[in-house]
Amino acid sequence: MLADPVSRRAFLAASTTAFAAAWLAAEPAEIRAALEHAARAAQSTEPLPWDVLTPEQAADLDAIAAQIFPTDDTPGAREARVVNFMDRSLATWAAQQREPLIHGLDELNGEVERRWPGTKRFANLAPDRQLELLGSQEQTPFFQQMRFATLVGMFSLPSYGGNADKAGWRVIGFEDRYTWQPPFGDYDAEAARGGR
């Protein structure tokens, strides 16, 4: 028993997408392969070529991820190399999601050309048009899949290929450490000082 499901909501939120189903069904060996792959990529001084994405697809997914978790005065999906996480995942344990994701991207690019004839790819749209288009796609499985992958790539262990330099964690104030000592937060610190 995993005992008390603090995270019922997130398990459910996470498991409602097709992408999540692949995660939930993946085999441990596939996860290991993904981690080994990511480790090789991290050790390489040259940027490795994309495993499954074409450069154009990578540029589109990068642009979408950058709208989902944008760069402001702090790093966003682009700096966290979320698209790298996506490519590595789709190459290994999330391989079965490759086809639906690329199909969804092709449909999105079809919509780009319908709305803005002459522009063929999402990445080539001006940022305000990217935002406008994604806003109309929020409920599509493709968008939900991209949101899931972007946030998991943003906040999971850097060894999976995203969250570069722990950028995602630093943005929200999380630190992965094995030991902490009290006080943990402002309110228990205040109580320890007798200020409750």
Place this chain on the structure above:
Amino acid sequence: MRPARPAVRFHSSRTVDFVVVGSGAAGGIIAKELATAGLTVVVLEQGPRVEPPQFEHDEIKTLFQGALQINPTGFTFRRSESETAKPGQIQLLYHRLVGGGSVMFTANYWRFREIDFIEKSRLGAISGTGLEDWPITYRDLEPYYTKAEWELGISGEPGPFDPPRTRPYPLPPLPVKSSGVLFERGARALGLHPQPAPLAILSQPFHGRPACQHCGYCLGFGCEFRAKSSTLYTVIPIAEATGRCEVRPNSYVRRIEVDKQGRVTGATYFDENKKEQFQRARAVVLCCNGSETPRLLLLSASSRFPSGLANSSGVVGKYLMFNGYSSASGVFERPLNEFKSVTATRVLYDFYESDPKRGFYGGGAPDARSFAYPTIFALGGLPHDAPSWGAGYKRILRDYYTRTMNVDGHSTSLPLETNSISLDPEMKDPWGLPAMRVTYRDHPDDLAMMRFLQDRAIEILEAAGARRTWRQPVQETNLAAHLLGTCRMGDDPRASVVDRYHRAHDVRNLFICDGSSLVTGGRGQPTATIQALAYRAGEHIAQFARRGEI
């Protein structure tokens, strides 16, 4: 803590005294009690053996991918018997590894109270439900709660509503977190009585294990420091050190065999190569949790036991209880940093007992909770009306992540005959056996109690000064971590599966002890009771064996 000498290996052709199926919260304890009483034991565990240095802070592997959990596609679900069950409808969370759920659980360690064992006599029967008194009382079980607390290592401090105890907690409570401080502030302002949450996590070094290091990864994660009091590194090494207990991982039991006299002879299982093996034993103890135990009994149907082993009553698999659960969140002005330390440090037992004035049956307790694994929080931690992507989402995530806490409600489930574990008529598991089929619908009173506790949670958060509060909508359970009641204990062989000593009514040398033994589900934290029952059962079963009564 590895055994001092290499663990014993029994050849499967040798008849051991006991096969124990399952090595979790109950199985680990039973194995230790039997082995230290001089009996030979083989523990068959379907999952692998993973040692604490291998545990890591990896949300993908541990929570999403669930390498050691039941795969959500591995069983089917339906709300009622008139529906065709389908895979993937809900999630069942339990863990397949040596130590079972005791490795991964949040480590809440609430004793049941006197009322939990005698609620039917106190309240009267509730029509349409299987609410029953237990054949034992709190007084019968108290010495074993104490034994569990002192052998395993439990941290806590009694509060005003606690049941009587013969010994204090062995360890003081864990340090209070900001969520606990705020919970206390809010609850006290409302005239309520918060207290430290009892936890199976060490606040100080104990029996050679270190104190909690406050890393924050309790719920769903194994403790790399061994500070969470799992059977994996408490009782199981003691059992192995006797030289009489072998824990055999990757051993998936498919059938309990019986002879012509109707006695069990051992267990047939698949080894890690999916090759069938048979382990002979004088007696068998099932400790596979409230879902796998009834499934295994049903899988063990034979010409002598056509409706399933030990199922002459027909109640094997019935009266499944999940426990009620509700969740409310609040965001505060300053950082709480709930990603640090244990999950819950304060709890409130003012609403434990059923109160006729509420207009429905039920009881439970809210606790102050963290909800702060970064990926999970990013995916689902914000209010439902907050932006879910883009600049607005990022702004609110950065604001809320360190400042949010939960107050979660844990509550009763009425035992209903229609809520059950059975065998799916169509689907097979990866070994080719009939998959488990889960049928479950929350009783309206269970849902009412969840809402009641959620209302109190919002009041507490507001009284504590939350800037904003929000609710996770109360709905029929779609994620279950507690699997209880499916081989209930009782004196009447026509209405229960095991007797008060956990012996199957129908089979003299078959015993069952785990969450399935519970007659009622308590208030949402069953592990302490499962483990107290295991200590009690282990002691009695060892006596039966010594007296030749198996």
